Amino acid sequence: xxxxxxxxxxxxxxxxxxxxxxxxxxxxxxxxxxxxxxxxxxxxxxxxxxxxxxxxxxxxxxxxxxxxxxxxxxxxxxxxxxxxxxxxxxxxxxxxxxxxxxxxxxxxxxxxxxxxxxxxxxxxxxxxxxxxxxxxxxxxxxxxxxxxxxxxxxxxxxxxxxxxxxxxxxxxxxxxxxxxxxxxxxxxxxxxxxxxxxxxxxxxxxxxxxxxxxxxxxxxxxxxxxxxxxxxxxxxxxxxxxxxxxxxxxxxxxxxxxxxxxxxxxxxxxxxxxxxxxxxxxxxxxxxxxxxxxxxxxxxxxxxxxxxxxxxxxxxxxxxxxxxxxxxxxxxxxxxxxxxxxxxxxxxxxxxxxxxxxxxxxxxxxxxxxxxxxxxxxxxxxxxxxxxxxxxxxxxxxxxxxxxxxxxxxxxxxxxxxxxxxxxxxxxxxxxxxxxxxxxxxxxxxxxxxxxxxxxxxxxxxxxxxxxxxxxxxxxxxxxxxxxxxxxxxxxxxxxxxxxxxxxxxxxxxxxxxxxxxxxxxxxxxxxxxxxxxxxxxxxxxxxxxxxxxxxxxxxxxxxx
Numbered sequence: 118x119x120x121x122x123x124x125x126x127x128x129x130x131x132x133x134x135x136x137x138x139x140x141x142x143x144x145x146x147x148x149x150x151x152x153x154x155x156x157x158x159x160x161x162x163x164x165x166x167x168x169x170x171x172x173x174x175x176x177x178x179x180x181x182x183x184x185x186x187x188x189x190x191x192x193x194x195x196x197x198x199x200x201x202x203x204x205x206x207x208x209x210x211x212x213x214x215x216x217x218x219x220x221x222x223x224x225x226x227x228x229x230x231x232x233x234x235x236x237x238x239x240x241x242x243x244x245x246x247x248x249x250x251x252x253x254x255x256x257x258x259x260x261x262x263x264x265x266x267x268x269x270x271x272x273x274x275x276x277x278x279x280x281x282x283x284x285x286x287x288x289x290x291x292x293x294x295x296x297x298x299x300x301x302x303x304x305x306x307x308x309x310x311x312x313x314x315x316x317x318x319x320x321x322x323x324x325x326x327x328x329x330x331x332x333x334x335x336x337x338x339x340x341x342x343x344x345x346x347x348x349x350x351x352x353x354x355x356x357x358x359x360x361x362x363x364x365x366x367x368x369x370x371x372x373x374x375x376x377x378x379x380x381x382x383x384x385x386x387x388x389x390x391x392x393x394x395x396x397x398x399x400x401x402x403x404x405x406x407x408x409x410x411x412x413x414x415x416x417x418x419x420x421x422x423x424x425x426x427x428x429x430x431x432x433x434x435x436x437x438x439x440x441x442x443x444x445x446x447x448x449x450x451x452x453x454x455x456x457x458x459x460x461x462x463x464x465x466x467x468x469x470x471x472x473x474x475x476x477x478x479x480x481x482x483x484x485x486x487x488x489x490x491x492x493x494x495x496x497x498x499x500x501x502x503x504x505x506x507x508x509x510x511x512x513x514x515x516x517x518x519x520x521x522x523x524x525x526x527x528x529x530x531x532x533x534x535x536x537x538x539x540x541x542x543x544x545x546x547x548x549x550x551x552x553x554x555x556x557x558x559x560x561x562x563x564x565x566x567x568x569x570x571x572x573x574x575x576x577x578x579x580x581x582x583x584x585x586x587x588x589x590x591x592x593x594x595x596x597x598x599x600x601x602x603x604x605x606x607x608x609x610x611x612x613x614x615x616x617x618x619x620x621x622x623x624x625x626x627x628x629x630x631x632x633x634x635x636x637x638x639x640x641x642x643x644x645x646x647x648x649x650x651x652x653x654x655x656x657x658x659x660x661x662x663x664x665x666x667x668x669x670x671x672x673x674x675x676x677x678x
Contacts, residue, residue: 118288118289118290119286119287119288119289120286120287120289121148121152121252121283121284121285121286122148122252122255122278122282122283122284122285122286123148123149123151123152123283123284124152124289125252125255125256125259125287125289126149126152126216126255126259126278126283127149127152127153127156127160128256128289128291129255129256129259129260130160130187130259131156131159131160132260132291132292132294133185133259133260133263133294134184134294135160135184135185135187136159136160136161137160137161137162137163137178137187137542137543138160138161138162138163138175138187138188138189139162139163139165139171139172139174139175139178139186139187139188139189139538139539140162140163140164140165140168140171140188140189140190141164141165141167141168141171141189141190141191141195142164142191143190143191143192143195143218143231144191144192144218144231144280145191145192145193145195145217145218145219145220145231145279145280146189146190146191146192146195146216146217146218146280146283147280148280148283148284149189149216149218149278149283161542162189163538163539163542163567163571164567164570165535165538165564165567166563166564166566166567167198167561167563167564168188168190168195168196168198168199168202169198169199169201169202169531169535170202170531170534170535170538170561170563170564170567171188171189171190171199171202171535172188172190172198172199172201172202172203172205172206172213172215172535173202173205173529173531173532173533173534173535173536173539174186174188174535174536174538174539174542175187175188175202175206175213175215175539176202176205176206176209176211176213176522176532176535176536176539177499177522177535177536177537177538177539177540177543178539178540178542178543179206179211179212179213179539180209180211180328180519180521180522180536180540181497181519181520181522181539181540181543181544182519182543182544183331183519184543185212185213185214185263185266185267186206186211186212186213186214186539187213187214187215187216188202188213188214188215188216189215189216189217190215190216190217190218191217191218191231192217192218192219192220192231192232192233192235192280193230193231193232193233194231195217195218195231196217196218196219196233196235196238196277197233197235197238199215199217199275200238200239200242201527201529201531202529202535203215203239203242203243203273203275204242204527204529205524205526205527205529205532206272206273207242207243207244207272207273207526207527208524208525208526208527209325209352209524209525209526209527210270210271210272210325210326210329211271211272211273212266212267212271212272212273213266213272213273213274214259214262214263214266214273214274214275214276215239215273215274215275215276216275216276216278217235217275217276217277217278218277218278218279218280218283219232219235219248219277219278219279219280220232220279220280221279221280221281222250222279222281222282223281225279235275235277236248236275236277239275242273243272243273243274243275244265244266244272244273244274245262245265245274246274246275246276246277247261247262247274247275247276247277248276248277248278248279249276249277249278249279249282250279250282251282252282252285252286252287253287253288255278255282255287256289256292258276259276260292260294260295262274262275262276263294264295264297267297268297269418269419270326270418270419270422271329299435299436299439300435301435301439301440301443302433302434302435305431305432305433305434306433306440306443306444306447307447308431309387309414309416309431309433309444310444310447310448312385312412312414312430312431313343313385313387313414313444313448314448314449314451315385316343316345316383316384316385316451316453317384317453317456318382318383318384318385318411318453318456319343319344319345319383319384319385319386319387319451319453319456320345320346320348320379320380320383320385320386320387320411321336321339321340321343321345321346321347321348321386321387321389322347322348322349322350322368322380322386322387322388322389322391323336323347323348323349323350323353323356323357323388323389323390323391324349324350324352324353324356324388324389324390324391324392325350325352325353325390325391325525326353326389326390326391326416326417326418326437327353327356327389327390327437328352328353328354328355328356328390328518328519329390329437330390330418330436330437330438330439331438331518332356332389332390332436332437332438332441333355333356333357333518335437335438335441335442335445336356336357336389336437336441337357337358337361338441338445339387339441339444339445339448340357340361340363341363342445342448342449342450342451343387343448343451344451344452344453344454344456344457345363345387345453346363346364346365346375346379346457346460347361347363347364347365348364348365348366348367348368348372348373348376348379348380349364349366349367350367350368350369350391350394350397350525351367351369351396351506351510351523351525352523352525352526353390353391354510354515354520354521354523355515355517355518355519355520355521356390356518358494358515358516359494359513359514359515359516360494360514360516362461363457365379365460365463365464366469366511367510367511368380368397368667369394369396369397369398369399369661369667370396370397370399370660370661370667371507371510371511371657371658371659371660371661372397372659372661372667372670373467373469373659374463374466374467374659374670374672375460375463375464375467377659377667377668377669377670378463378467378668379460379463380407380408380667380668381407381408381410381668382410382459383410383411384410384411384412385411385412385413385414386408386411386412386413386414387414387416388413388414388415388416388417388429389416389437389441390416390417390418390437391417392417392419392422392425392426393422393425393426393427394426394525394526395426396525397667398426398427398667399661399663399664399665399666399667400664400665400666400667401426401427403665403666403667403668404427404666404667405427405428406666407666407667407668408427412430412431413427413428413429413430413431414429414430414431414432414433415429415431415432415433416432416433416435416437416440416441417432417433417434418434418435418436418437420434467672469482469511469512470482471483471655473652476628477627477628477629478627478628478652479625479626479627479628479630479631479649479650479651480628480651480655481504481505481508481512481580481651481655482508482511482512483628483631484578484580484625484631484635484649485508485509485511485512485513485552486512486513486514487631487632487635488513488550488578488635489512489513489514491632491635491636491639492548492550492639493516494513494514494515494516494517495516495517495520495547495548496513496520496547496548496549496550497519497520497521497522497537497540497541497544497547497548497549497550498513498515498520498521498522498550498551498552499521499522499523499532499533499534499536499537499540499549499550499551499552500522500523500524500532500533500551500552500553501530501531501532501533501534501551501552501553501554501556501557501558501560501561502523502524502528502529502530502532502533502557502587503530503554503556503557503585503586503587503588504554504580504586504587504590504655504656504657505552505553505554505557505580505586506523506552507587507657508552508580508657509521509523509552510523511657522536522537522539522540523536530556530557530560531557531560531561532557533551533552533553533557533561534551534553534558534561534562534564534565534575534577535561535564536551537549537550537551537575537577538564538567538568538573538575541573541574541575542571542573548576548639549574549575549576550575550576550578551575551576551577551578552578552580553577553578553579553580554579554580554581554582554585554586555579555580555581555582555583555605555607556584556585556586556605558577558579558581559605559607562614562618565577565614565615565618565620565644565646566618566619568618568620568644569618569619569620569644572643572644573644574641574642574643574644574645575644575645576638576639576644576645576647577644577645577646577647578647578649579611579646579647579648579649580649580651581611581648581649581650581651582650582651582652582653582655583604583605583606583607583653584600584603584604584605584606584653585602585603585605586653586655586657587657588603589603589604589653590656590657590660590674593656593674593676594660594662594671594674595662595663611624611646611648612624612648614646615645615646618646620643620644620645620646621638621641621643621644621645621646622645622646622648623637623638623645623646623647623648624647624648624649624650625647625648625649625650626650631649634647635647654676656674658670658671658672658673658674659671659672660674
């Protein structure tokens with residue numbers, strides 16, 4: 118059949134299983150949006166207030182559904198507004214396809230109105246990108262983009278389409294979706310089995326690769342089979358039920374002391390779908406010293422990550438689900454009662470806790486644990502970036518898979534509310550809560566209007582301490598309490614703000630208000646802004662200072678006058 122470029126884009130998206138896109142219209146994509154009008158019964162379009170948040174919404178949609186997120190933006194500033202969202206997805210290996218418009222092909226390279234070289238700009242932050250100058254190549258380019266986004270280590274792909282290509286016509290024919298095949302090196306698996314079988318004190322550290330591969334059940338089986346404790350990275354949350362007795366919390370800068378002890382005392386460390394980022398190793402030299410007593414088995418889909426940051430003894434390249442499944446078939450049941458007893462002793466000795474002399478003080482730990490209790494640990498939690506992000510990872514005990522959307526690698530303030538929108542659109546039957554700090558909230562609060570427009574029952578939970586809490590914490594510890602430009606104290610009336618946006622507003626000022634407020638917000642089944650007032654000097658602990666050993670976290674900070 119003969120279709121124009123815009124119709125080809127939408128038909129190919131449908132072919133790839135896409136039923137939802139996020140975006141913002143503009144001149145260079147008018148043809149696409151005109152076609153969307155006719156496809157509105159088959160493709161849902163969510164209009165955000167800003168292109169960056171549309172990208173974050175596509176990202177959150179992908180993280181919590183396992184599907185490929187799709188975002189559309191116009192040329193020039195529309196395209197450049199996607200850059201932070203694309204970089205966020207790239208750093209966290211999230212499959213996303215960004216479609217941008219551009220000026221007509223005859224105007225390319227002439228500094229035309231709203232023209233930018235978006236493929237040049239995004240080259241370092243995409244797995245691949247394309248500019249399509251021939252309509253006959255458009256459909257196959259989109260197909261290739263989806264394949265690349267999901268092949269091996271996943272990530273974002275951008276397709277730039279000049280406006281005249283969206284209007285040009287050619288023959289279109291549907292094609293089967295190209296599948297992915299994974300290979301397994303039996304010798305690598307055999308070597309891993311040999312090392313793991315000899316372990317007396319095994320320790321599993323799992324990351325986002327387990328979530329991406331939907332390998333949570335295989336990870337749980339491995340932990341049971343080799344009788345080992347499990348630590349999860351920030352990106353690996355939801356890879357194991359956090360209530361599982363084997364779970365010992367995160368490892369790294371804001372990880373638990375128990376995880377640090379497991380690291381320095383294990384004899385085999387099995388690392389699955391994790392790239393040994395600097396937030397985990399903290400100090401590469403000391404991390405190597407801390408692990409010299411053990412052998413490291415690294416299971417990783419991206420060969421470039423093996424040995425890049427930390428030297429390992431054994432590696433197995435490939436898909437985490439496939440590899441873990443094979444290991445579980447080859448390994449025999451192990452038992453390490455003394456090792457697991459030691460792990461439990463450390464968990465008892467080094468619990469995560471926040472305390473206050475004021476019985477009515479609102480502590481983030483209590484808020485998040487109460488939220489977890491009300492939702493049975495099965496809500497989808499998105500976050501912005503800062504103290505609240507770490508508190509969410511520490512104190513909300515995730516039970517369900519694909520329940521956490523947070524910017525790990527790039528650390529993008531302003532990410533969470535867009536991600537919550539995408540998460541709710543993709544998971545309409547699940548409770549979705551965005552945990553924010555007031556600093557991040559001011560970056561994206563315009564998206565409250567999106568919640569109101571679509572009546573998305575997302576809860577925006579703002580820990581309001583009137584400061585940039587994480588930066589202030591560093592200033593306290595390492596910059597002589599010079600709180601330079603981290604005190605916000607903006608006189609915003611959050612309840613009035615919520616009303617102005619057309620959503621419900623609730624304020625929490627004391628502990629006794631926490632449970633009733635959260636229960637009300639969930640029961641309303643509509644968008645709610647919760648302004649949760651907390652003390653500006655509540656810190657994220659444990660904390661490993663920059664350059665220090667991951668085995669020696671700060672467990673307490675004394676607040677002076």
